[in-house]
Amino acid sequence: MGAQIREYRQRIRAVSSTKKITRAMELMAAARVVKAQEAVRSSSPYARALTRAVSAVATFSDVDHPLTSEKDDVKRAAVLIISSDRGLAGAYSSSVLKESERLAAELRNEGKEVVPYLVGRKAIGFYRFRQREWAAEWSGFSEKPRFEDAREMGERLVADFQKELEEGGVDEVHIVFTRFVSMVRQEPEVIRLLPLEVVEGVEQPDESELFPLYEFEPGPEDVLDALLPKYVNARIFNCLLQAAASELAARQRAMKSATDNADDLIKKYTRLANQARQAEITQEISEIVGGAGALADAK
Structure with a gap:
């Protein structure tokens, strides 16, 4: 469980560095x-x-x-x-x-x-x-x-x-x-x-105008x-x-899109890291409660 949390934190740091660049x-x-x-x-x-x-x-x-x-x-x-x-x-x-x-x-x-x-x-x-x-x-x-x-x-x-x-x-x-x-x-x-x-030629004169003469x-x-x-x-x-x-x-558009995607990834990995941390805490509490119950039964 601890290794999984470390992996998520490494990914968050890597994406944060990329976000700064973009x-x-x-x-x-x-x-x-x-x-x-x-x-x-x-x-x-x-x-x-x-x-x-x-x-x-x-x-x-x-x-x-x-x-x-x-x-x-x-x-x-x-x-x-x-x-x-x-x-x-x-x-x-x-x-x-x-x-x-x-x-x-x-x-x-x-x-x-x-x-x-x-x-x-x-x-x-x-x-x-x-x-x-x-x-x-x-x-x-x-x-x-x-x-x-x-x-x-x-x-x-x-x-x-x-x-x-x-x-x-x-x-x-x-x-x-x-x-x-x-x-x-x-x-x-x-x-x-x-x-x-x-492609951008001279405008043609109206019928009432004289045709221009160029010298x-x-x-x-x-x-x-x-x-x-x-x-x-x-x-x-x-x-x-x-x-x-x-x-x-x-x-500019491509880098803005990359920055927005980095924000989304950071939020995703932060949520996963929090979930892994919560699971680790829950497991530790369960182990403590289970050990306390085993000691009580032994007495």
């Missing part, structure tokens, strides 16, 4: 997610403004730019998968990896070869465990991405997009990331980065050459910030 991680994630949300709100207007500017140039000019022109026969598609560097975030990484697998299967059904570009140690480990090949990898900044990281990815993707297929180039670029909707809702999402899709200086092609790298970098950076906020929100 509680600390929950508070850290809660503090960081506020800054991550602010970073997303700060970067979104700039990304939208760049998208509108590039869309205006692509829509109201007749320039056949390689980054905006659809290819007739798409053979290779790049997929940038944004995951996390660390675990303990619930189903955050698994959901984005599942969405990337769905996209890859869809692209292969269309006859396209998929070329993965991986962000985060979880995606790298996922591909390494399955002995798959990938084109490039980046890690170490999933919770706090920098614009320099987005620029490095954008330069690599644009360079590969402009290469010929024989040299390892790609015809399309897709991004799989997790969009931050709220603290309790984060959704895996897929966007096509290149060729340019007018580009020094020229539409020069404007696109200057804007498109900024557009690519800004969209990738916004996706990284959305993913960082989603990861921190998911980690």
Whole structure:
């Protein structure tokens, strides 16, 4: 009986130590997610403004730019998968990896070869465990991405997009990331980065309004050459910030759930230890009463 009580007390101490860790991680994630949300709100207007500017140039000019022109026969598609560097975030990484697998299967059904570009140690480990090949990898900044990281990815993707297929180039670029909707809702999402899709294009004028006329200086092609790298970098950076906020929100929820489960376990083991102690006391009393009765009968 005493050994059972000691075992329960050891379990209570172990769960209490785990609870301290999960509680600390929950508070850290809660503090960081506020800054991550602010970073997303700060970067979104700039990304939208760049998208509108590039869309205006692509829509109201007749320039056949390689980054905006659809290819007739798409053979290779790049997929940038944004995951996390660390675990303990619930189903955050698994959901984005599942969405990337769905996209890859869809692209292969269309006859396209998929070329993965991986962000985060979880995606790298996922591909390494399955002995798959990938084109490039980046890690170490999933919770706090920098614009320099987005620029490095954008330069690599644009360079590969402009290469010929024989040299390892790609015809399309897709991004799989997790969009931050709220603290309790984060959704895996897929966007096509290149060729340019007018996802937030300029508003069409009403029938009573004149159609706007644009004049580009020094020229539409020069404007696109200057804007498109900024557009690519800004969209990738916004996706990284959305993913960082989603990861921190998911980690906060997961650690809160773990802390609540630890509380339940502590209550359960405390109740079992008390029951074992009561049983031990009852047995001792029974033995004393039985011994006293035996001595009385002997006299």
